[in-house]
Amino acid sequence: MSKKVILFIIDSFHPAVLEACLAQGTAPAMNYLVNHGYCHPDCISSFPTMTPVATSSIVTGMWPDQHLVPGFIWYNPKTKWFVNYGATLRAILKMGPEQVLRNLLKNLNGEHLNRKIPTVYEKLGESGLASGSVNFFIHRAKLEHKAKVPFLLRLASHFKLYQEELGGPEILTLGALIQPSFTKPFHRLPVGPFNRFGFNDIFSGKIAANIIRDGKQPDFLLVYLPDTDKYSHVHGPLHSQPAVARADRQIRGVLDAFGSWERALDENVIIVMGDHAQTTIGRSHEHIINLDKILGRFRRLALRNRSDEGTELALCPNERMAIIYVLKNRRQVLDETVGILAHDRRHTQIAWRDKRNLYKVVQGGTEKNLCFWRGGPHNDAYGNTWGFEGDLTVVDARVDRDDRLVFGDYPDAFRRLQSALDGRRGTRIVLSAAPGYEYKAEGAPIHRGGGSHGSLEREDSSVPLIIAGSQNNIQDPRIIDIFPFILDNFQIASI
Numbered sequence: 001m002s003k004k005v006i007l008f009i010i011d012s013f014h015p016a017v018l019e020a021c022l023a024q025g026t027a028p029a030m031n032y033l034v035n036h037g038y039c040h041p042d043c044i045s046s047f048p049t050m051t052p053v054a055t056s057s058i059v060t061g062m063w064p065d066q067h068l069v070p071g072f073i074w075y076n077p078k079t080k081w082f083v084n085y086g087a088t089l090r091a092i093l094k095m096g097p098e099q100v101l102r103n104l105l106k107n108l109n110g111e112h113l114n115r116k117i118p119t120v121y122e123k124l125g126e127s128g129l130a131s132g133s134v135n136f137f138i139h140r141a142k143l144e145h146k147a148k149v150p151f152l153l154r155l156a157s158h159f160k161l162y163q164e165e166l167g168g169p170e171i172l173t174l175g176a177l178i179q180p181s182f183t184k185p186f187h188r189l190p191v192g193p194f195n196r197f198g199f200n201d202i203f204s205g206k207i208a209a210n211i212i213r214d215g216k217q218p219d220f221l222l223v224y225l226p227d228t229d230k231y232s233h234v235h236g237p238l239h240s241q242p243a244v245a246r247a248d249r250q251i252r253g254v255l256d257a258f259g260s261w262e263r264a265l266d267e268n269v270i271i272v273m274g275d276h277a278q279t280t281i282g283r284s285h286e287h288i289i290n291l292d293k294i295l296g297r298f299r300r301l302a303l304r305n306r307s308d309e310g311t312e313l314a315l316c317p318n319e320r321m322a323i324i325y326v327l328k329n330r331r332q333v334l335d336e337t338v339g340i341l342a343h344d345r346r347h348t349q350i351a352w353r354d355k356r357n358l359y360k361v362v363q364g365g366t367e368k369n370l371c372f373w374r375g376g377p378h379n380d381a382y383g384n385t386w387g388f389e390g391d392l393t394v395v396d397a398r399v400d401r402d403d404r405l406v407f408g409d410y411p412d413a414f415r416r417l418q419s420a421l422d423g424r425r426g427t428r429i430v431l432s433a434a435p436g437y438e439y440k441a442e443g444a445p446i447h448r449g450g451g452s453h454g455s456l457e458r459e460d461s462s463v464p465l466i467i468a469g470s471q472n473n474i475q476d477p478r479i480i481d482i483f484p485f486i487l488d489n490f491q492i493a494s495i
Ligand SMILES: [Zn+2]
Pocket: 012, 229, 230, 233, 453
């Protein structure tokens, strides 16, 4: 008999903050799990290090070139328009609340996430195992659930959204929209508009604990804890101990639901991880890289404009990363755009695919450049092989004595850059910002003096991973390794 699995995902989980909480004794549940399991401070996230991308990677075991969710804000060549999952109120108003809600609730799972690859819920379902997803936005599975859209969101969508059928596993909870029918009514839980309609840690934790107390725990339960992200954006990631301590309280509540923590670990494999971390943003104007201004000479797609007719660029800022889609006169506009960006040292990597489909990377403000391709004499730590020409310091890499590629400040840089440049049609340039900087363009949030994420850099990319209650561990973990780890626990092959 396999143990059941509970996976907690803390949004924007910084390894230094976990360490501080453990040292200060403010995260007793995680401390217990660390002492009874394995703890990695440096599990590698996706690129961009943005929640829809990273959470799709966790649930499918794939990078974005395969799961096809490339950012929080991206350009969809099929609809010739932006996809935005609700980055700012301004973006929501400009694109129309109905469209943004539809993207987040329906299209993300129904259309954007690659239908040809299974989610962990689908894969477990094929073997007759039941799953549950609590407040997590990637929940594709074969059962249908009725979501009742709260009144204010209905109003915002001009009553075009009311009752929606959403796919999900056996148990699906999405804040005030869907809750399991067997749990206690949640009228005492924070589900109002000021508590993000139930998309908060307390709601996630209480519902998960109720599921266990009611004897309805599925084989696999995913519990998403979103609050640390919000707190870190405002106060900065290195000041987010209070938020992580509050997340720990919810984990404690779930462990308590088993009667004792020993029993919780006897019966379960318990995993706690982040989706990505964050970096502190500087306070000056210079720290906000205004792409609309820098690339002002090009005709740019506007959020309000549903047609890309005549436009040359679609700017998709993803906090400390940006995707620039080139829509017209592709080679010429691409060369001109790279030429402008290359003078600016705030872009640590400017990457694109050239005519021969080789991956090119330049470092802004320097003459340094690099070209790499798949298949070649050099292995990386994960068994991928690469060839390259040029200056490896562009991605802080070196070749060791065994001809292996070793990455420093930009973990798994070749594979992660490549995954941001491939998948879906469209010519694009991807940018990764230097520490302390973030991108601004229409519809993007900015966090001057706070925290932000998205980049290829280690501080955005390394998250804690705690695995307790299992004999198995993951060496050099990446967030995509959780999918095969969970399947392996149930003796299911991942391919
Ligand atoms: Zn965030």
